[in-house]
Amino acid sequence: xxxxxxxxxxxxxxxxIVHETIRAVYPHYYPKGAVEFFIAHHSPENIMKDxxxxxxxxxxxxxxxxxxxxxxxxxxxRLFVLPEYQGRGYGGKLLAFAEExxxxxxxxxxxxxxxxxxxxxxxxxxxxxxxxSIECSGGDYLCYDEMxxxx
Numbered sequence: 461x462x463x464x465x466x467x468x469x470x471x472x473x474x475x476x477i478v479h480e481t482i483r484a485v486y487p488h489y490y491p492k493g494a495v496e497f498f499i500a501h502h503s504p505e506n507i508m509k510d511x512x513x514x515x516x517x518x519x520x521x522x523x524x525x526x527x528x529x530x531x532x533x534x535x536x537x538r539l540f541v542l543p544e545y546q547g548r549g550y551g552g553k554l555l556a557f558a559e560e561x562x563x564x565x566x567x568x569x570x571x572x573x574x575x576x577x578x579x580x581x582x583x584x585x586x587x588x589x590x591x592x593s594i595e596c597s598g599g600d601y602l603c604y605d606e607m608x609x610x611x
Contacts, residue, residue, distance in 0.1 A: 465514060470518060471511060488576070494603075496597060497594065516528060519553065519557075566611065571608075586609045588606075
């Protein structure tokens, strides 16, 4: 397992990891309009903006891209592990890696936790700060929590 900073040429790889994971996992937790919102939110333009800023990392398993995380300023974002690689501890490794990067300059980490991710973050010491919901297409709602961890 290796984690490295994403380069501009990695845009399609990061997008594939994010979108495939959303399409496989999120329909079990969210209605269709919210899933579509997630896909649109993690657009190629938004991903490229973070790659260009040097904030995106990719985890490789035997040379194959398996997960990704974004650590921008003191915010952790876009932590996804492809479904076929879940259960191997890669999400935890990406989280610890991002926390180390953020801890170099900040004393706290903030993130927006989706429903499937909230229990994982709570086990890792994150605390609830605020609840949010966004109205999506078809009258669906995307619900998520803002969380924080002191370093």
